[in-house]
Amino acid sequence: MMNKPFDYFAPKSISEAVSLLKKHGSGAKLIAGGQSLVPLMNLGLAAPRQIIDLTHIKKDSLSYVKLDKDSLMIGSMTTHSAVENSPQIRRHCRILSETAMTIADVQVRNRGTIGGSVCHADPAGDYLAPLVAVDAEFRAINPKRKVRTISADKFFVDIFTTALKRDELLTEIRVPKRPSTRNGSAYVKHKYVEGGFAIVGAAAVVSVNKDGICDRAKVVLSGVSTRPVRVDMIEKEFRGENLDERAIEEAGRIVREAVHDPLSDIHASADYRREMAVVFAKRALRLALARSRKTGAQHN
Amino acid sequence: MSRVMVRVRVNGAWKEAEVDTRTLLVDLLREEFMLTGTHIGCLTGNCGACTVMMDDLSVKSCTVLAAQANGADVLTIEGLAPKDSGTSNLHPIQQAFIQHHGLQCGFCTPGMILSAYQLLMRNPKPTEEEIRVSIAGNLCRCTGYQNILKAISAASERTLQQSGKRALRR
Numbered sequence: 428m429m430n431k432p433f434d435y436f437a438p439k440s441i442s443e444a445v446s447l448l449k450k451h452g453s454g455a456k457l458i459a460g461g462q463s464l465v466p467l468m469n470l471g472l473a474a475p476r477q478i479i480d481l482t483h484i485k486k487d488s489l490s491y492v493k494l495d496k497d498s499l500m501i502g503s504m505t506t507h508s509a510v511e512n513s514p515q516i517r518r519h520c521r522i523l524s525e526t527a528m529t530i531a532d533v534q535v536r537n538r539g540t541i542g543g544s545v546c547h548a549d550p551a552g553d554y555l556a557p558l559v560a561v562d563a564e565f566r567a568i569n570p571k572r573k574v575r576t577i578s579a580d581k582f583f584v585d586i587f588t589t590a591l592k593r594d595e596l597l598t599e600i601r602v603p604k605r606p607s608t609r610n611g612s613a614y615v616k617h618k619y620v621e622g623g624f625a626i627v628g629a630a631a632v633v634s635v636n637k638d639g640i641c642d643r644a645k646v647v648l649s650g651v652s653t654r655p656v657r658v659d660m661i662e663k664e665f666r667g668e669n670l671d672e673r674a675i676e677e678a679g680r681i682v683r684e685a686v687h688d689p690l691s692d693i694h695a696s697a698d699y700r701r702e703m704a705v706v707f708a709k710r711a712l713r714l715a716l717a718r719s720r721k722t723g724a725q726h727n
Numbered sequence: 728m729s730r731v732m733v734r735v736r737v738n739g740a741w742k743e744a745e746v747d748t749r750t751l752l753v754d755l756l757r758e759e760f761m762l763t764g765t766h767i768g769c770l771t772g773n774c775g776a777c778t779v780m781m782d783d784l785s786v787k788s789c790t791v792l793a794a795q796a797n798g799a800d801v802l803t804i805e806g807l808a809p810k811d812s813g814t815s816n817l818h819p820i821q822q823a824f825i826q827h828h829g830l831q832c833g834f835c836t837p838g839m840i841l842s843a844y845q846l847l848m849r850n851p852k853p854t855e856e857e858i859r860v861s862i863a864g865n866l867c868r869c870t871g872y873q874n875i876l877k878a879i880s881a882a883s884e885r886t887l888q889q890s891g892k893r894a895l896r897r
């Protein structure tokens with residue numbers, strides 16, 4: 428059994444959950460799917476004094492997928508399995524379903540949540556790069572019921588650190604809708620073992636105009652640094668260009684420059700990570716581009 | 728508040744216990760309810776030996792606090808076949824594991840079988856690739872997996888020949 432005892436709370440509503448967070452201060456932790464937190468507690472690497480459980484809050488208040496005119500809205504307690512299988516997400520933000528499929532295994536996907544994943548902010552977490560690449564926004568609520576919106580780019584601050592304040596709870600992730608034609612995206616992951624975390628995860632989002640010229644090309648990487656790496660030069664260099672194989676090779680060179688201080692660990696050295704970042708960024712770009720050219724199909 | 732009352736439906740019957748808040752679902756099953764068919768290999772969510780069904784979803788019960796399972800419907804390996812009914816009444820997936828030598832030491836087997844159960848409930852006619860994906864979260868140190876794949880594929884064919892999903896449901 429875990430060493431340190433804790434108090435357990437099962438709030439029935441979001442406002443009750445944030446009030447408990449405020450009341451108990453820094454020793455308290457929310458628990459969502461528990462797929463990161465419980466193993467850490469079992470290992471003695473986390474020892475919260477209070478656990479505030481989000482699983483008994485009315486299910487559809489944090490676990491949902493909705494659409495409005497401009498965006499796709501995903502409740503923070505939506506599981507990886509639900510993201511993988513949601514027809515709306517598949518249709519309007521395919522890259523997220525594709526990403527969810529690469530996470531861990533069936534059992535972990537059945538319980539782990541998108542909100543827990545981004546709040547945990549493991550640099551090798553798979554959602555980080557694609558959410559930055561699709562310009563997602565994160566909505567958080569505090570005990571005064573004030574809602575704050577944070578862009579994905581600002582949300583991920585450092586290793587296991589987000590822009591959330593101690594008494595804030597993430598409620599929703601919003602992704603702007605894009606037309607299904609001439610937009611393509613892809614997430615490709617390099618892992619060291621089936622079900623393992625990413626050594627490199629590369630997300631690419633591409634838009635082309637009707638002549639096939641690039642309007643937008645974004646590449647963001649998970650797993651290579653303490654926070655997602657946005658390869659801004661690619662966006663600048665390729666607008667108005669024809670994205671041919673030569674351009675993709677050039678993108679690879681830009682990625683190599685952008686990954687200046689890669690992580691190094693038991694699974695991959697810094698140099699190997701940088702090389703794999705180049706290889707997987709190019710693969711993601713090629714795939715996103717191919718999808719953007721399948722006009723009319725729901726391939727973004 | 729470091730103790731909590733937990734009420735779960737286990738293999739069809741409601742059970743309750745007052746436990747330390749640190750109790751994991753796997754501890755609740757093994758130590759309070761004496762259902763030791765659910766195994767513990769790692770306690771980090773990696774090995775899958777502790778896999779059970781919770782509200783129709785397979786989960787690793789070492790990553791779930793018992794309190795999180797409050798109110799849930801749990802199915803363990805003991806719930807797949809009627810008690811003391813001998814091998815003739817085993818679940819079709821269990822029979823297929825025996826027939827195709829899908830187990831050796833048996834440590835991973837309850838978890839493997841529940842992962843197969845989750846797969847066949849969702850997808851009664853999986854491809855080999857889909858079977859591989861379905862047991863990616865279950866480690867086996869004995870069999871080399873090939874016979875497990877054969878067993879799951881045979882269970883799928885057998886149940887389809889018989890009465891489809893109804894033959895699987897417990």
Ligand SMILES: Cc1cc2nc3c(=O)[nH]c(=O)nc-3n(C[C@H](O)[C@H](O)[C@H](O)COP(=O)(O)OP(=O)(O)OC[C@H]3O[C@@H](n4cnc5c(N)ncnc54)[C@H](O)[C@@H]3O)c2cc1C
Pocket residue numbers: 456457458459460461462463464465466503529530531532535538539540541542543544545546547549551552553554591595596597598622623624625771772773790
């Ligand atoms: C064997 C295994 C393999 C894995 N492999 C991968 C992988 O390949 N790729 C990958 O990306 N992940 C992987 N994971 C992690 C998994 O995706 C987790 O589900 C995820 O990191 C955390 O989500 P959770 O819902 O389980 O959160 P929890 O573990 O419950 O919480 C994680 C953290 O987020 C905080 N939190 C949760 N919800 C909120 C909220 N709404 N507002 C504010 N804070 C919140 C918690 O306080 C906690 O600090 C793996 C996990 C396991 C056990």
Ligand code: FES
Pocket residue numbers: 766767768769770771772773774775776777778787788789790
């Ligand atoms: S004991 Fe639960 S996954 Fe290993």
Ligand code: FES
Pocket residue numbers: 829830831832833834835836866867868869870
């Ligand atoms: S049969 Fe021994 S671990 Fe699988």
